[in-house]
Amino acid sequence: MIVLGIESTAHTFGVSIIDYDKKKVLSNIIKGFTTKSGGMIPAKVADHHVENCDSVISQAITKAKIKESNIELISFSQGPGIGHSLRIGAFAARTLSIKYDIPLIGVNHCIAHLEIGRALTKATDPVLLYVSGANTQVIAYDGGKYRVFGETLDIGVGNFLDSFARFVGLGFPGGPKIYELSLKSKNYIELPYTVKGMDVSFGGLLTHLKKLYKSEKYKLEDLCYSLQETVFAMLLEVSERALAHTDKKELILGGGVACNLRLQEMSDKMCKDRDAKCFVLENRYNLDNAAMIALLGAMMYKEGRIRQNIKDTEIHPYERTDDVNVTWRK
Numbered sequence: 001m002i003v004l005g006i007e008s009t010a011h012t013f014g015v016s017i018i019d020y021d022k023k024k025v026l027s028n029i030i031k032g033f034t035t036k037s038g039g040m041i042p043a044k045v046a047d048h049h050v051e052n053c054d055s056v057i058s059q060a061i062t063k064a065k066i067k068e069s070n071i072e073l074i075s076f077s078q079g080p081g082i083g084h085s086l087r088i089g090a091f092a093a094r095t096l097s098i099k100y101d102i103p104l105i106g107v108n109h110c111i112a113h114l115e116i117g118r119a120l121t122k123a124t125d126p127v128l129l130y131v132s133g134a135n136t137q138v139i140a141y142d143g144g145k146y147r148v149f150g151e152t153l154d155i156g157v158g159n160f161l162d163s164f165a166r167f168v169g170l171g172f173p174g175g176p177k178i179y180e181l182s183l184k185s186k187n188y189i190e191l192p193y194t195v196k197g198m199d200v201s202f203g204g205l206l207t208h209l210k211k212l213y214k215s216e217k218y219k220l221e222d223l224c225y226s227l228q229e230t231v232f233a234m235l236l237e238v239s240e241r242a243l244a245h246t247d248k249k250e251l252i253l254g255g256g257v258a259c260n261l262r263l264q265e266m267s268d269k270m271c272k273d274r275d276a277k278c279f280v281l282e283n284r285y286n287l288d289n290a291a292m293i294a295l296l297g298a299m300m301y302k303e304g305r306i307r308q309n310i311k312d313t314e315i316h317p318y319e320r321t322d323d324v325n326v327t328w329r330k
Contacts (some may be wrong), residue, residue: 005294008089075297078106
């Protein structure tokens with residue numbers, strides 16, 4: 001089954017074509033919005049997606065060495081995400097579906113991160129530490145749904161990193177630049193550590209870091225090192241508690257922040273300490289990508305989800321992970 005997936009939840013516009021039956025990614029083209037300073041303005045991101053939409057679709061089809069007539073299903077990110085961005089991907093998916101009379105199905109972006117993790121690793125029933133720009137959740141399968149066992153109470157960890165990076169003039173995306181600066185320091189500065197039950201909070205920490213930076217008493221690399229150590233410890237505390245609560249023995253990292261090597265190192269150590277396994281995907285599948293969208297769409301379609309009518313393909317910017325009935329997992 002040849003599936004074309006479209007990803008457009010935030011700053012990435014991506015198109016991937018997979019052969020679901022052979023479990024093979026034929027193409028996975030990504031075009032991301034970036035800035036040298038400032039952050040991500042939704043209207044400008046939408047313009048970026050419109051400008052790159054046609055070329056990314058063409059590149060994906062060319063690289064996959066197929067024709068439009070070979071495509072048997074189109075899958076797209078229906079939510080959650082930035083409305084401006086989601087609309088461009090949904091419009092492109094509808095257009096292709098109507099033009100070539102191909103079945104269309106919308107999927108949940110967060111769940112797609114977990115399913116590609118299961119598909120590309122040896123994990124069978126993992127806890128997912130999902131860390132991206134807008135989303136920070138600890139997710140696991142239970143009772144027919146992917147349940148959220150812990151999450152951020154305010155901003156996502158990726159947005160937290162980007163906000164601090166923007167404040168100090170590092171541009172967007174800021175996470176990789178903060179990581180590079182953190183490597184220049186081992187000087188830990190004590191910072192607010194906010195874990196409330198199974199949830200975390202980053203808003204107060206961000207305000208505190210801005211004050212420390214403005215005071216000019218601390219080196220930027222020391223602040224970057226300290227914020228990573230603090231935030232990742234918070235995330236892994238709630239992840240470890242989720243492993244204990246669910247009695248699961250596998251942890252998968254997913255989302256753009258999962259590319260951070262320090263988070264990977266800390267996650268692996270935590271899992272080894274409790275006799276669990278830690279799985280990390282290649283960066284191209286941690287980042288927002290259309291291969292995971294195509295994969296989840298195929299899983300849902302094979303299970304029996306019928307072709308969506310165009311009127312049912314409206315975007316769901318605020319859809320939660322636990323809103324979705326997971327009927328394709330037995």
